[in-house]
Amino acid sequence: MTALVRYSLSMLVRSQGYIAPFVLFGSAVVVLTTNDFGPIAGTYSACALIQFVCMLWFTVAIVNTEDRTQRSLTVVAAGGQRRVLVANVLAATVVCVGLSAVGLVYPIYAGTHDVAPADLAVGALAQLTCGFAGTAAGLLCSRLVIPKAGYAVFASLAAIGVMTMVRPVPPVGPVMALLSSATAPDRMLGPVAAMGALSVVMLVASVLVAELIVRQQD
Structure with a gap:
């Protein structure tokens, strides 16, 4: 599995599909958190939002690096569609953890905040939660599930709109x-952790749904 994850990441780098979402994440974090002051939890809310959007984009980029023929060869060599899907998700998780670290640390040095351990825990959980939700949505908006690029773009925009603008829709809206x-x-930890658990369930479900759709297409 480690080799598959490294392969997914290397294909992402070679395709340069990481550049646009990385620039978007970096620009948004800098603009939204530099010289900010007040409760840092509010600042982490902005980081969590951009984490969701960028991880959706990153996941689509990771899954779409191979065309149908190349992916079929990878599936055969890996021993199954599920193993490749899980490797794609784990590769996205590596990216998510890296972005979360930036989104957790940069606002502290770029703004003026009183930071407690509970703030850091909530910020990390919130960004990982939104990142996992973005990965789940991205997997379902990838070429595996929606072959036509135009429809995939509309589906991605719809997912972003619903999950960020409709606040009752978990997990992104409630976390924000x-x-x-x-x-x-310290009172946020429990609810945010619950949303984090839900995002993991969504991610597992998205893998199973994507695998089922790919099998039906084959």
């Missing part, structure tokens, strides 16, 4: 609403 509220960080 909670971090933007006046709730104490």
